Amino acid sequence: MYTIKLGRVQEIALIGILSALNIASRLYLQSLPNVKPVTSIIIISVFLFGLAFAAKLTIVTTVVSGIFLGLGLHIFFQILAWLVICLFTDLIAGVYRPKEKMPPILLMAIFAALMGYVFGFVVSLEKLMIGGPTMFWTYYLSGLSFDTLHAIGNFVFYLICSPIMIKTFIRGSKSLQK
């Protein structure tokens, strides 16, 4: 496992770039419900840059894309859901960090797919707050098909993104250290 240490300015610049990528994907993939690379990118950034970086990236992504897609209570729940995903990923990263290697890509793709369901569950908690348990279960169960789409999207995007991002950033950090 290889955690890249960033300077302050580098961190700000990277958060800007990655969140811009996330926001652009959320805006332009609107026609495909829930099939977005955002969750995969957040999971990868937990591995590469640590938990604090991923949390900042999550908040910037959600709030700024919320300005375009509509602000509301759901913004808070999306942040909460991605923070929960960050924590889960951090648990796995804690296992692989001492070994100094990346976890196997297929395992992580399946993990990313599972995180699609976690995201759907946490976002549905909004309805628990508004309409009580009956409304929550109806909303959650009717949203399961969309969660499945999210899971499939995560699986595919993790397979696409992780080799590219991991190679690029590790190579970039090495060239910075020289």
Added chain:
Amino acid sequence: MNNQKSDKTRILLILFIVLSLIVIFGVSVWNQNNTSKEGNNKGVAIHCLPNNDKLVMNDEGVNDDELIQDDEKGEGDEEKTPTTQEIQTNEEGQPIISQPVPDSSDSSVDHEGSKEEIKDENTTKLISVYSSIKGLNDEILAQGYVQVEEGKSAFDALSLLCTQNNMIIKTTGFGKFVYVSGINGLNEKAHGAKSGWIYHMNGTYMDSGAGNYVLKDGDVMEWFYVYD
């Protein structure tokens, strides 16, 4: 150094998530308690099942004010108003017959015998609402007065009217977010993409859902099927 920092962020994150979960569950429990005090009937909203309690209340449901009015008017009142007789047929299990809009004071039913029972059983006030359902080409599917408890929504009145006329409502959602997609087999999008059911309350178009509108005494509710 770096380890300590990451531990700190981890603890902060866990605290944040736990706190917000506590807030979410707290609010939901608080909401639940509030709604159960109001005692709204959730079973009606999901499907238009015949609700026996409600029907019984509707038959016996007579306002105290109206009873007094009836007493003052005397027995001769019944012969003058056809409304009274028509609603009385409803007691024998027949559906409400369509009728023109009469004065609201005439819509009461004479129930001298059960007056005391009503006071014991129903402490909630009943209100009467005139409602009508018009299908294709302004064909009237159902029409008449329904009596519902105070605080019920427009959807409750519609479902009660449909139960009395043996019509089936198709809905999606429930509670305040209920959406009427079809009445008596006439569904939305069956006659053009923009066709569907809308309702007017006291002659004006309502842009909020039927589950969200709280009925007042003497409201006139009209349901229309609009099509391209």
